[in-house]
Amino acid sequence: MKYNPGDIEEKWQKIWADEDTFNTTQGGDKPHFYCLEMFPYPSGKIHMGHVRNYSLGDVLARFKRMEGFNVLHPMGWDGFGLPAENAAIQNNIHPAEWTFSNIRAMRAQLQRLGFSYDWKHTELATCHPGYYKWNQVFFLKFMEKGLAYRKNAAQNWCPKCNTVLANEQVEEGLCWRCDSKVEQKDLTQWFFRITDYADQLLDDLDTLVGGWPERVVTMQRNWIGKSVGAEINFALAEGTDSISVFTTRQDTVFGATFMSLSAEHPLLERLIKGKPQERETRAFIEKLKQEQSGPVAYMANPDLMEKEGVFTGSYCKNPFTGELMPIWIANFVLAGYGTGAVMGVPAHDQRDFDFAKKYSLPIRVVIQPRKAETPLSLANLDAAYDGPGLMFDSGEYTGMDNEAGKDAIAAWLERNGKGKRTVNWRLRDWNISRQRYWGTPIPVIYCEKCGVVPEKEENLPVILPLDLKTLPDGRSPLPYAEEFYKCVCPQCGGEGRRETDTMDTFVDSSWYQARFTSSRKEDAPLDPAAVKNWLPVDQYIGGVEHAILHLLYDRFFTKALRDCGYLEGQDEPFANLLTQGMVLMDGAKMSKSKGNTVDPTDMIKKYGADTVRLFCLFAAPPERDFDWTDSGIEGSYRFVQRVWRLAEELTGKLPVAGPCTAGPDAAQTPLARETRLREHAAVKKAGEDIGVRFQFNTAIAATMELVNHLYLAKEELLESASGRTALSSAFSTVLTMLAPFTPHLAEELWERFGLTGRFGRVSTMDWPKYSEEALRRDIITVVVQVNGKLRGKLEVPAGIAQAEIEKAALAEGNVSRHLAGLTVRKVLHVPDKLVNVVAS
Numbered sequence: 001m002k003y004n005p006g007d008i009e010e011k012w013q014k015i016w017a018d019e020d021t022f023n024t025t026q027g028g029d030k031p032h033f034y035c036l037e038m039f040p041y042p043s044g045k046i047h048m049g050h051v052r053n054y055s056l057g058d059v060l061a062r063f064k065r066m067e068g069f070n071v072l073h074p075m076g077w078d079g080f081g082l083p084a085e086n087a088a089i090q091n092n093i094h095p096a097e098w099t100f101s102n103i104r105a106m107r108a109q110l111q112r113l114g115f116s117y118d119w120k121h122t123e124l125a126t127c128h129p130g131y132y133k134w135n136q137v138f139f140l141k142f143m144e145k146g147l148a149y150r151k152n153a154a155q156n157w158c159p160k161c162n163t164v165l166a167n168e169q170v171e172e173g174l175c176w177r178c179d180s181k182v183e184q185k186d187l188t189q190w191f192f193r194i195t196d197y198a199d200q201l202l203d204d205l206d207t208l209v210g211g212w213p214e215r216v217v218t219m220q221r222n223w224i225g226k227s228v229g230a231e232i233n234f235a236l237a238e239g240t241d242s243i244s245v246f247t248t249r250q251d252t253v254f255g256a257t258f259m260s261l262s263a264e265h266p267l268l269e270r271l272i273k274g275k276p277q278e279r280e281t282r283a284f285i286e287k288l289k290q291e292q293s294g295p296v297a298y299m300a301n302p303d304l305m306e307k308e309g310v311f312t313g314s315y316c317k318n319p320f321t322g323e324l325m326p327i328w329i330a331n332f333v334l335a336g337y338g339t340g341a342v343m344g345v346p347a348h349d350q351r352d353f354d355f356a357k358k359y360s361l362p363i364r365v366v367i368q369p370r371k372a373e374t375p376l377s378l379a380n381l382d383a384a385y386d387g388p389g390l391m392f393d394s395g396e397y398t399g400m401d402n403e404a405g406k407d408a409i410a411a412w413l414e415r416n417g418k419g420k421r422t423v424n425w426r427l428r429d430w431n432i433s434r435q436r437y438w439g440t441p442i443p444v445i446y447c448e449k450c451g452v453v454p455e456k457e458e459n460l461p462v463i464l465p466l467d468l469k470t471l472p473d474g475r476s477p478l479p480y481a482e483e484f485y486k487c488v489c490p491q492c493g494g495e496g497r498r499e500t501d502t503m504d505t506f507v508d509s510s511w512y513q514a515r516f517t518s519s520r521k522e523d524a525p526l527d528p529a530a531v532k533n534w535l536p537v538d539q540y541i542g543g544v545e546h547a548i549l550h551l552l553y554d555r556f557f558t559k560a561l562r563d564c565g566y567l568e569g570q571d572e573p574f575a576n577l578l579t580q581g582m583v584l585m586d587g588a589k590m591s592k593s594k595g596n597t598v599d600p601t602d603m604i605k606k607y608g609a610d611t612v613r614l615f616c617l618f619a620a621p622p623e624r625d626f627d628w629t630d631s632g633i634e635g636s637y638r639f640v641q642r643v644w645r646l647a648e649e650l651t652g653k654l655p656v657a658g659p660c661t662a663g664p665d666a667a668q669t670p671l672a673r674e675t676r677l678r679e680h681a682a683v684k685k686a687g688e689d690i691g692v693r694f695q696f697n698t699a700i701a702a703t704m705e706l707v708n709h710l711y712l713a714k715e716e717l718l719e720s721a722s723g724r725t726a727l728s729s730a731f732s733t734v735l736t737m738l739a740p741f742t743p744h745l746a747e748e749l750w751e752r753f754g755l756t757g758r759f760g761r762v763s764t765m766d767w768p769k770y771s772e773e774a775l776r777r778d779i780i781t782v783v784v785q786v787n788g789k790l791r792g793k794l795e796v797p798a799g800i801a802q803a804e805i806e807k808a809a810l811a812e813g814n815v816s817r818h819l820a821g822l823t824v825r826k827v828l829h830v831p832d833k834l835v836n837v838v839a840s
Helices: 005-018 048-066 082-090 095-112 129-144 194-208 214-224 250-255 268-272 278-291 350-359 402-415 512-518 528-534 549-563 600-607 609-618 630-650 670-693 696-717 721-738 743-752 755-759 802-811 813-819
Strands: 032-037 070-072 148-158 163-165 183-192 226-235 242-247 258-261 309-317 324-330 341-344 419-425 444-447 451-454 486-488 495-498 539-543 577-580 583-585 779-786 789-797 824-830 834-839
Touching (some): 005 609, 032 048, 032 512, 032 528, 048 070, 048 539, 048 577, 048 583, 048 600, 048 670, 082 095, 095 600, 129 549, 194 214, 194 549, 214 549, 226 250, 226 402, 242 250, 242 258, 250 402, 258 309, 258 350, 278 309, 278 324, 309 350, 324 341, 324 350, 341 350, 512 549, 600 630, 609 630, 609 696, 609 743, 630 696, 630 721, 630 743, 670 721, 696 721, 721 743, 743 755, 779 813, 789 813, 802 824, 813 834
Parallel strands (some): 032 539, 539 577
Antiparallel strands (some): 148 163, 148 183, 226 242, 226 309, 226 419, 258 341, 309 324, 444 451, 444 495, 486 495, 824 834
């Protein structure tokens, strides 16, 4: 019978759905395992990146069920936000209609791939009121705890998307969604006080080491950016004000020869007013404001930019030397980091060095390397020295180790009221306000009498109206919709105006993994028992591009919801993280604009879902990118057909034997014994590769090797009863090992071999258990070396004594010839593998 993947796959997908095969049960005696892949934006079509990501998760979920776990494997839709709204506007359709039609299409595609999701109990969409109601409840709880607040400040503004962006959503000065240049705009916005959790977010990264990729942990550490140092106050030469500076190198303060300010420093107006260069300075300030993207510019690389500045005409005083320092405005100083002011120490900071050289500012060496052959001086200083050493030309601190000097300087600052020890963070509070329509309404009302008033919880959800027409330029229709913004003040009963900003879409995805544990619960966002059973997620799978945005926000939400009483005992959302590589075409990321995409639907029609899954899993280890090739998927298709043909050849010729059930009595011939050994060895390797190392490609390779052996051995094995038993056991093991990877093929052949009637579906089978006894060979091959060079091989009985092996090695003809005239000094023995004779 010809292999017809379409018919087989649809058959088994219907059976799994009808029998609720993958439905999750709460509680029970089985250990729990929560496997989760990052849920998709409902863009309308899945791409090969989706197929790979979800195939990885499906293999693990199926494998864990076979290991005896009660598995939660959910799926949902990240329905709100800019991607869906922009696409809907482009296609002249309402975002709700666009989103829900895409959900239907993508659900059908994922189901066609045979992924083992519990659709019935877990599926959710963040754009449904039953979900976003709880976003609003959490917002109110955050307001109560002071974690949600409103302030006016310069914000990152995308002119094309017509909305503000959080710092994390600006990439090298560009919008993360449309690549437009981000501007600065003064706006009053809502923020979540993520900085209140900066210490916890940083410290708890230690608990993720080993479970998360090292580079993701490092990226988060760098983004949070804890700097321990001192705040130093530099008094202005005129008046009573001072400029406050944060520095981690207070030991270099004696070398500070100028002051650099950002273009937004609050003292600038008084510093430049009336000065001869006022007009030039104001022009430079305006130029910088246009070029800079607030704090994000610091996170892009200011070290690489051309240094530019202008003298304000004012001076400040170095609190240690008493010298007057000129105050400059510099393009590498930004308002969003530290205090927006930097003391210029050109001898020991490269940016300051470049700036001082360009504008002929003084350079003073105040740290000397300990082991320098020649002391540093202006004569031999070609670049800034930023390493450790001894303080120099630093008054009473001269000769002190610079690390000790940091403490001594900080103590002096505090004693004399000139500053203090302090910690600075790169992390900034999360701006969640979006001037867009397709998002969760912020549950706040503005009342002329009462001010800012939170909506009452019993009035939630504040429903996003679905009868509004989106505007072509992306502006939200909510501020123009009286039926939405006109409301009653919950406090005084007077006329109020509802907030028309909506929440950042990353709010939706910052707690969805918790909601999946009780998606159908209507009277509360979470079920405490389900939270205790399932969280944290045992294995999370998704792209490394979310290392900062989503993962950082989710970690914050977990801690904040814990403190609000929703996630008792939960400190981190994801115990383990796997970041999969991309699917490439000709070495480049697949992109419609490049014309190098592969449509999964077309591939499924041509080769079947099992083959598409198999190729995505076999092409490379999960964490690495791989290139899509026609020859690669055709190779996977040939293997699937090879298994099918082998099954056809063996049908009706074998007894019904379960995986790894052929015992020693079935190994009556050398080939039967070899088959049994290879069967158990493949189970051991594949199980460890899937469950421990996540090297799914090598697990598939182990299965392929076993199939190849069965092809070569089948004729001889069919000749004896014991051989047929060994062959039947090994083939049912092949099907069981293939079940996580090619589940439809495995299920179909399992049924055809009559295994279903005795053991049930292969999808509900236990993973085969290998036997150490079966892995022991009767005869082993031992390599013999003389002085490290190969000189012979021995075939010896397994378990032979070391002395016997050494005796046989020395007697081997070629070995004895190479030992002629030499004295054996030592014999090194690696059991069952190697004998090395050391002679001279």
